[in-house]
Amino acid sequence: MIRKPPSPHRPRALAPIPRVAGLDYDVLDELLGYSLRRAQVALFLAFHEATRGMEITPPRFTALVVIGANPDISQSTLGEVLGIARSGAMLLTDWMVARGLVERRRRPDDRRAWGLHLTRRGERFVARMKRRVRAADARRAAALNARELRELLRLLAKLAG
């Protein structure tokens, strides 16, 4: 069972969305979608900065956290959580396995599916990752006070629902 070695890391969008001086943004400034994107890019940059050198992307982060919190999860469910196809979930899993962070275990009850588990190394890695990302997220969120932050999370949840 030969398989291509998983790819290294090169993030797709490192550029912030600058507000170009003297430019008319027209309807964009009234669109919730555009404001959301601007804010999300800012948060992504903080994320990327925080995980510098770890070869981590948002999907990889989410996958590792979810596996850590839900041991024995299947690749299919993982893909569902991330909103990607099964084939993508497999490549992602390949990457984590190749880095020694995750292992596939056979399930006694269902021999089609794998159960995904963090290795000891994976556990340590996830803990370090979480610490850094949390801190970076909080640092960005510090632009808001506690009440505003709570309100923002509430409104975002309402929107996503």
Added chain:
Amino acid sequence: MIRKPPSPHRPRALAPIPRVAGLDYDVLDELLGYSLRRAQVALFLAFHEATRGMEITPPRFTALVVIGANPDISQSTLGEVLGIARSGAMLLTDWMVARGLVERRRRPDDRRAWGLHLTRRGERFVARMKRRVRAADARRAAALNARELRELLRLLAKLAG
């Protein structure tokens, strides 16, 4: 000057990020970045629905709106607004030109740069696009009342800054 015909349309991520029942999301639910992404995907789906059949993506939408509001803008500046490299701005412009929505005009003062302008067809197209996207955005935003919406936009701007 032969050039490949611009590509047709196939959006990258059509899937919402579902909240899988019985799953532990651990730290994700406390991260601003993750909440933002969930909300943004929801808005993107509304956007995609609204522009169905128009072969429009968010960057294309932004580009057309910006050109409409800032005639004679250069490709470089356009790329800067979008946060992409010049080479990408050119492919994007190629697409708009091939669809007859935009034309490149020589600038008398600077013969390196093009000035981008909407064609008449482009103007009509942008108007229709704006109407649809605005409506879809508003429909999503209707999950919030007027005060909440204003507050959300304010907080997002603070975050992005």
Added chain:
DNA sequence: CCGGATTGTTATAGACGATTACAATCGGCG
């Protein structure tokens, strides 16, 4: 007027996700 910066362009490569097809396995129903 000359050398460095800017603009558009082309070519190339990489990351990522979708789609499709396939084999193994599961599960329900007759």
Added chain:
DNA sequence: CGCCGATTGTAATCGTCTATAACAATCCGG
């Protein structure tokens, strides 16, 4: 029990998007 549709992981392929690097034409400041 046995069959058939559904599910799981896998593999192969394709399309889209973006970056990088190199290049020519042009601009601009000392």
